[in-house]
Amino acid sequence: RPVDKEVDFANYFCTYAYLYHQKEMLCDRVRMDAYHSAVFRNASHFQGKVVLDVGTGSGILAIWSAQAGARKVYAVEATNMAEHARDLARANGVSDIVEVIQGTVEDVELPEKVDVIISEWMGYFLLRESMFDSVICARDRWLKPDGVMYPSHARMWLAPIRTGLGDKKMEDFDIAMDDWSLFVQDTQTYYGVNMNALTKAYRAEHEKYYFKSSIWNNLHPNQVIGQPAVIKEIDCLTATVDEIREVRAQVTLPISMDARLSALAGWFDVHFRGSAQNPGAEEIELNTAPDDNGGTHWGQQVFLLTPPQKVTNGDNVNVSFSMVRSKENHRLMDMEFTYELHELSGRKHPAVTTKIYLE
Amino acid sequence: RPVDKEVDFANYFCTYAYLYHQKEMLCDRVRMDAYHSAVFRNASHFQGKVVLDVGTGSGILAIWSAQAGARKVYAVEATNMAEHARDLARANGVSDIVEVIQGTVEDVELPEKVDVIISEWMGYFLLRESMFDSVICARDRWLKPDGVMYPSHARMWLAPIRTGLGDKKMEDFDIAMDDWSLFVQDTQTYYGVNMNALTKAYRAEHEKYYFKSSIWNNLHPNQVIGQPAVIKEIDCLTATVDEIREVRAQVTLPISMDARLSALAGWFDVHFRGSAQNPGAEEIELNTAPDDNGGTHWGQQVFLLTPPQKVTNGDNVNVSFSMVRSKENHRLMDMEFTYELHELSGRKHPAVTTKIYLE
Ligand SMILES: Nc1ncnc2c1ncn2[C@@H]1O[C@H](CSCC[C@H](N)C(=O)O)[C@@H](O)[C@H]1O
Numbered sequence: 001r002p003v004d005k006e007v008d009f010a011n012y013f014c015t016y017a018y019l020y021h022q023k024e025m026l027c028d029r030v031r032m033d034a035y036h037s038a039v040f041r042n043a044s045h046f047q048g049k050v051v052l053d054v055g056t057g058s059g060i061l062a063i064w065s066a067q068a069g070a071r072k073v074y075a076v077e078a079t080n081m082a083e084h085a086r087d088l089a090r091a092n093g094v095s096d097i098v099e100v101i102q103g104t105v106e107d108v109e110l111p112e113k114v115d116v117i118i119s120e121w122m123g124y125f126l127l128r129e130s131m132f133d134s135v136i137c138a139r140d141r142w143l144k145p146d147g148v149m150y151p152s153h154a155r156m157w158l159a160p161i162r163t164g165l166g167d168k169k170m171e172d173f174d175i176a177m178d179d180w181s182l183f184v185q186d187t188q189t190y191y192g193v194n195m196n197a198l199t200k201a202y203r204a205e206h207e208k209y210y211f212k213s214s215i216w217n218n219l220h221p222n223q224v225i226g227q228p229a230v231i232k233e234i235d236c237l238t239a240t241v242d243e244i245r246e247v248r249a250q251v252t253l254p255i256s257m258d259a260r261l262s263a264l265a266g267w268f269d270v271h272f273r274g275s276a277q278n279p280g281a282e283e284i285e286l287n288t289a290p291d292d293n294g295g296t297h298w299g300q301q302v303f304l305l306t307p308p309q310k311v312t313n314g315d316n317v318n319v320s321f322s323m324v325r326s327k328e329n330h331r332l333m334d335m336e337f338t339y340e341l342h343e344l345s346g347r348k349h350p351a352v353t354t355k356i357y358l359e
Numbered sequence: 360r361p362v363d364k365e366v367d368f369a370n371y372f373c374t375y376a377y378l379y380h381q382k383e384m385l386c387d388r389v390r391m392d393a394y395h396s397a398v399f400r401n402a403s404h405f406q407g408k409v410v411l412d413v414g415t416g417s418g419i420l421a422i423w424s425a426q427a428g429a430r431k432v433y434a435v436e437a438t439n440m441a442e443h444a445r446d447l448a449r450a451n452g453v454s455d456i457v458e459v460i461q462g463t464v465e466d467v468e469l470p471e472k473v474d475v476i477i478s479e480w481m482g483y484f485l486l487r488e489s490m491f492d493s494v495i496c497a498r499d500r501w502l503k504p505d506g507v508m509y510p511s512h513a514r515m516w517l518a519p520i521r522t523g524l525g526d527k528k529m530e531d532f533d534i535a536m537d538d539w540s541l542f543v544q545d546t547q548t549y550y551g552v553n554m555n556a557l558t559k560a561y562r563a564e565h566e567k568y569y570f571k572s573s574i575w576n577n578l579h580p581n582q583v584i585g586q587p588a589v590i591k592e593i594d595c596l597t598a599t600v601d602e603i604r605e606v607r608a609q610v611t612l613p614i615s616m617d618a619r620l621s622a623l624a625g626w627f628d629v630h631f632r633g634s635a636q637n638p639g640a641e642e643i644e645l646n647t648a649p650d651d652n653g654g655t656h657w658g659q660q661v662f663l664l665t666p667p668q669k670v671t672n673g674d675n676v677n678v679s680f681s682m683v684r685s686k687e688n689h690r691l692m693d694m695e696f697t698y699e700l701h702e703l704s705g706r707k708h709p710a711v712t713t714k715i716y717l718e
């Protein structure tokens with residue numbers, strides 16, 4: 001089903017039209033440092049080159065590209081933020097190089113092919129927002145055969161963690177259901193209507209909200225209780241939409257301490273390596289893993305396992321994972337986890353399957 | 360410009376598909392008491408009659424109508440909540456009378472005309488959500504010539520108030536702007552880009568957010584420092600969309616105490632009177648004015664006046680008010696207030712104009 005563009009604006013693009021939101025990204029030092037280094041430590045990829053910035057937002061990556069010596073930068077932005085990007089380029093003395101074009105990158109026409117595509121397209125758990133589709137489209141339309149992608153590679157990670165978030169959610173859920181019971185009583189008493197027919201649906205709605213929704217959190221590294229695993233690798237130069245529309249993986253997560261396994265966490269990293277033909281001078285990494293120097297605006301995504309399970313150093317958790325796009329909104333994700341604890345002792349717990357929504 | 364239906368679902372209807380949200384309305388005792396009384400104390404309007412419930416939600420008004428003796432109730436609901444309404448009607452033994460139809464009322468076909476249209480269509484400050492348009496459409500299509508509307512009348516009110524909300528907003532605004540200054544410095548220092556070109560736009564965005572957005576609040580009656588005025592009256596039996604698309608009023612608000620005039624507040628009431636031909640047995644009122652018995656889920660809408668002004672018992676505030684629908688979303692409102700303080704002493708302050716967005 002093709003995406004209704006106006007709905008997509010109502011649901012998605014609208015937030016990016018606020019400077020408030022752009023600033024949040026511009027204040028993410030981990031993100032900013034990585035892209036800044038990627039551009040300036042690989043200046044030879046930019047000097048005298050033609051660059052396309054997919055989703056320029058405030059224009060920051062386009063301006064850096066110009067400052068690093070690009071001959072021309074096409075900076076494409078769907079929202080009205082484009083105007084601010086234009087102002088910013090002018091105020092920073094690069095308006096002769098940076099050409100801001102308002103429109104979706106799927107629709108724009110450029111007068112030439114480009115040497116570099118730079119873009120900050122990553123959403124929560126890498127693929128939320130499905131913006132990489134737009135980067136693929138831009139690449140296939142406008143990148144020269146020997147062009148390079150910034151970033152060039154991306155990976156999704158999954159790890160076993162401990163967290164109190166589930167306990168808090170359980171409390172809130174119980175309060176919500178107690179409150180519902182009172183409501184059912186009161187509505188019968190005062191208004192003569194028996195609401196009990198909706199109790200099951202109300203419970204299901206709240207279970208989804210409290211337990212089956214991915215939770216944003218910047219975890220501390222000591223909450224990671226076993227070895228993280230890569231569940232998806234993307235080569236930005238060659239990936240197709242078909243390759244990212246669904247993600248499926250089977251991994252074993254070895255537990256490395258005695259703890260309570262209460263959730264899995266997901267995050268991503270991306271690398272800036274240039275291309276095989278045309279490698280960068282220095283490989284730069286942008287990593288959104290748990291980090292005690294403070295996190296990123298992406299945080300990690302916490303997927304609760306209910307009930308939590310006691311685990312021991314040496315146990316293994318086998319996980320099969322699938323992620324597909326939500327039917328109602330292709331920028332949101334429906335995930336399914338099936339996990340199976342294999343104790344070091346040899347005991348195997350029965351497999352448990354849970355759905356989690358990344359909304 | 361006609362409304363894109365899918366965008367309307369994305370922006371508006373979606374929230375009503377949650378039982379959580381329906382429950383909020385079902386827990387509003389002022390609202391519930393008024394509709395309950397309206398139906399059961401005017402049972403003769405329902406006995407043996409055909410009723411249309413526009414936007415039945417959980418089905419509550421349809422079920423009451425059936426309990427009050429309706430022969431048939433068509434309960435129309437756009438969202439999937441329709442299914443729950445159907446379950447609820449069944450569980451309450453009225454599924455032979457209540458027929459739930461999922462769809463927008465603009466699109467449904469009924470097999471007969473109706474004697475009564477009941478609907479809870481009121482949004483913040485009465486007209487936010489523009490749902491009364493749908494009631495008008497339903498009325499013109501399906502109400503018999505001698506049919507009655509529940510509610511039958513509605514009014515919008517404006518009053519001069521005192522509140523500390525503006526001071527809090529001012530603090531938050533100052534913090535946001537200080538933070539922006541630091542951000543501009545840091546971005547220059549660490550990333551070589553001068554962000555000052557965006558300062559004006561950032562300030563404007565935040566002024567809109569902090570000072571020009573209507574604020575939801577349940578005010579205490581003693582915050583009302585003068586006489587409220589009716590700025591709009593609607594006869595639900597005869598009103599047309601043209602009559603409500605814009606609201607314009609000129610009112611004088613007499614100040615009745617020495618106080619700081621820091622805002623105007625807006626609210627509404629509706630009445631259930633039946634029709635002139637066919638009056639109800641008892642007139643019922645649903646009033647969302649400030650009330651020390653606790654408020655409604657609508658609260659009142661606070662429109663900040665910046666800067667606040669000292670006023671004295673006997674002063675008058677002349678207000679000219681206009682409200683039009685937002686260009687981007689016909690369910691949201693753009694308001695403009697021009698206010699002029701006439702002191703008891705004879706001194707006239709210059710008129711001040713401010714825009715407020717009801718989003
Ligand atoms: N298909 C598309 N065409 C054009 N712009 C798009 C797009 N999909 C997303 N965007 C824009 O891409 C931006 C992603 S956020 C990144 C902004 C900026 N490059 C920075 O690094 O700070 C948003 O401003 C969004 O509106």
Ligand SMILES: Nc1ncnc2c1ncn2[C@@H]1O[C@H](CSCC[C@H](N)C(=O)O)[C@@H](O)[C@H]1O
Nearest residue numbers: 375414415416435436437462463464479493
């Ligand atoms: N044009 C339209 N057609 C059908 N349903 C509509 C509609 N516009 C709004 N609605 C529905 O009207 C409801 C308004 S809220 C009121 C719900 C219920 N009557 C009660 O009093 O508790 C929402 O559920 C909304 O989805």
